[in-house]
Amino acid sequence: MNLMLMTEREAKEGLPLADARSRHLLKTLRVGIGAKVHVGVRNGRRGIAVILTTEPRLTFGIRWEESIQPMLPLDVLVGLPRPQSARKVLHDLASLGARKIRLFRPAKGDPAYATSSLWTTEEWRELVEKGAEQACSALLPEVSHHADLAEAMGACPSGGLRIALDPYEASGPMSGAAPKGPRPSAAVLAIGPERGWDAAERAALREGGFELMHLGDRIARVETACVAGAALCLAALGAWRAHRPIVPDLDAG
Amino acid sequence: MNLMLMTEREAKEGLPLADARSRHLLKTLRVGIGAKVHVGVRNGRRGIAVILTTEPRLTFGIRWEESIQPMLPLDVLVGLPRPQSARKVLHDLASLGARKIRLFRPAKGDPAYATSSLWTTEEWRELVEKGAEQACSALLPEVSHHADLAEAMGACPSGGLRIALDPYEASGPMSGAAPKGPRPSAAVLAIGPERGWDAAERAALREGGFELMHLGDRIARVETACVAGAALCLAALGAWRAHRPIVPDLDAG
Numbered sequence: 093m094n095l096m097l098m099t100e101r102e103a104k105e106g107l108p109l110a111d112a113r114s115r116h117l118l119k120t121l122r123v124g125i126g127a128k129v130h131v132g133v134r135n136g137r138r139g140i141a142v143i144l145t146t147e148p149r150l151t152f153g154i155r156w157e158e159s160i161q162p163m164l165p166l167d168v169l170v171g172l173p174r175p176q177s178a179r180k181v182l183h184d185l186a187s188l189g190a191r192k193i194r195l196f197r198p199a200k201g202d203p204a205y206a207t208s209s210l211w212t213t214e215e216w217r218e219l220v221e222k223g224a225e226q227a228c229s230a231l232l233p234e235v236s237h238h239a240d241l242a243e244a245m246g247a248c249p250s251g252g253l254r255i256a257l258d259p260y261e262a263s264g265p266m267s268g269a270a271p272k273g274p275r276p277s278a279a280v281l282a283i284g285p286e287r288g289w290d291a292a293e294r295a296a297l298r299e300g301g302f303e304l305m306h307l308g309d310r311i312a313r314v315e316t317a318c319v320a321g322a323a324l325c326l327a328a329l330g331a332w333r334a335h336r337p338i339v340p341d342l343d344a345g
Numbered sequence: 346m347n348l349m350l351m352t353e354r355e356a357k358e359g360l361p362l363a364d365a366r367s368r369h370l371l372k373t374l375r376v377g378i379g380a381k382v383h384v385g386v387r388n389g390r391r392g393i394a395v396i397l398t399t400e401p402r403l404t405f406g407i408r409w410e411e412s413i414q415p416m417l418p419l420d421v422l423v424g425l426p427r428p429q430s431a432r433k434v435l436h437d438l439a440s441l442g443a444r445k446i447r448l449f450r451p452a453k454g455d456p457a458y459a460t461s462s463l464w465t466t467e468e469w470r471e472l473v474e475k476g477a478e479q480a481c482s483a484l485l486p487e488v489s490h491h492a493d494l495a496e497a498m499g500a501c502p503s504g505g506l507r508i509a510l511d512p513y514e515a516s517g518p519m520s521g522a523a524p525k526g527p528r529p530s531a532a533v534l535a536i537g538p539e540r541g542w543d544a545a546e547r548a549a550l551r552e553g554g555f556e557l558m559h560l561g562d563r564i565a566r567v568e569t570a571c572v573a574g575a576a577l578c579l580a581a582l583g584a585w586r587a588h589r590p591i592v593p594d595l596d597a598g
Contacts, residue, residue, distance in 0.1 A: 094564050189563050227563035265585035268521010268577050307576065308585035309414070310442050310480035311347050319569055320576035323560065324521050327577055332518035332561035
């Protein structure tokens with residue numbers, strides 16, 4: 093992990109030695125007093141923490157960033173995939189910085205996927221946090237569940253770049269270039285289920301202003317389509333222009 | 346799997362019932378005489394196969410596509426990652442249609458990764474084949490191993506779009522737009538190891554005409570960077586414009 097998420101209180105008061113994060117630092121990474129690590133408060137600021145004490149608690153002196161990292165204006169609608177795909181989707185979209193992940197029950201889906209322990213326990217939240225920690229970000233996408241595509245679409249902001257991936261009825265290839273005209277300030281990306289959209293979903297997408305686009309004549313897995321589509325949306329939005337890494341290198345920090 | 350790879354001879358003579366592909370069709374998918382399935386000869390044509398017999402062998406009547414699917418002009422150089430990342434890289438780059446995957450020993454890498462059973466057995470090849478089968482493609486990227494980045498760069502075609510991802514010393518954000526001037530006909534994408542490029546590697550990349558670019562201020566895992574970077578390169582090349590799915594839907598085929 094490139095960043096350790098904690099609460100404001102933990103940042104001030106430190107962590108008990110039995111905490112999994114303490115054990116990771118002291119036992120796995122074998123770091124000690126004076127070592128530096130990236131930390132962040134969930135949906136708050138990040139900082140460079142220096143370990144001050146390792147007994148009786150792990151405590152830090154933290155130099156905080158001046159302002160909270162900006163959220164990226166990308167909502168992703170995903171037809172609820174099988175749990176092993178959903179795990180990758182949650183992690184990878186969190187690491188790319190999507191703002192919302194809206195899971196809907198697709199027409200050609202399996203309702204049993206919703207009963208997985210991924211969703212009935214807190215496992216989904218851990219995956220989102222791991223994705224953010226990997227990205228060295230403290231921003232966690234909101235994850236919501238919707239009865240169907242129409243409900244998920246209704247929960248999204250209107251306007252902006254609206255793209256649905258569809259290898260079969262696309263009007264053309266997805267592009268990472270900015271669309272013609274004024275640059276949109278946000279994007280909604282819709283990814284269908286493994287078995288594809290049905291006719292009613294395609295009609296709803298077109299009605300809702302989504303353009304159906306493809307990634308060539310190869311069929312991507314749901315999790316691969318999410319990463320490829322999100323990267324192309326973020327590039328088209330120019331979302332990466334404000335590039336401000338927390339620090340280039342901890343050793344130099 | 347969306348396509349079943351086989352040899353020319355298997356396509357003509359069929360498969361023994363004990364073959365894993367026969368068992369998958371007959372036992373897992375429970376299909377029978379008359380069922381249709383996509384098949385392909387490794388690096389050759391694909392076709393729609395109809396099951397003709399299930400006893401004493403599984404045999405097919407195959408309608409072949411008229412010409413071989415085009416290879417996509419993308420070479421990816423990847424600093425040899427830990428085996429669990431490498432598995433995803435092989436699968437996903439094969440499914441996106443990369444032409445070559447060149448693995449090199451990075452300066453900040455772990456030489457032990459090369460001794461994994463992934464590389465000492467045929468497991469790497471199975472992952473590449475699974476990626477192509479997922480994509481409904483019969484084209485398999487060539488996978489090669491190189492002593493270092495310089496050797497891997499030397500094996501690539503010169504010119505074209507040349508991008509290395511680097512969150513720390515990038516000159517700007519990676520774009521999915523076509524570069525100014527005549528559109529390049531091929532791309533080389535270089536992805537560093539988990540711990541990043543060293544100074545000598547960065548110098549070699551710049552010397553070799555690579556532009557260092559970033560995906561914003563979030564740190565992606567190697568496998569996520571490969572998918573995002575490959576998608577942006579393919580979009581910039583316009584590689585998806587010739588979109589010709591083998592068939593839109595098997596039931597309608």
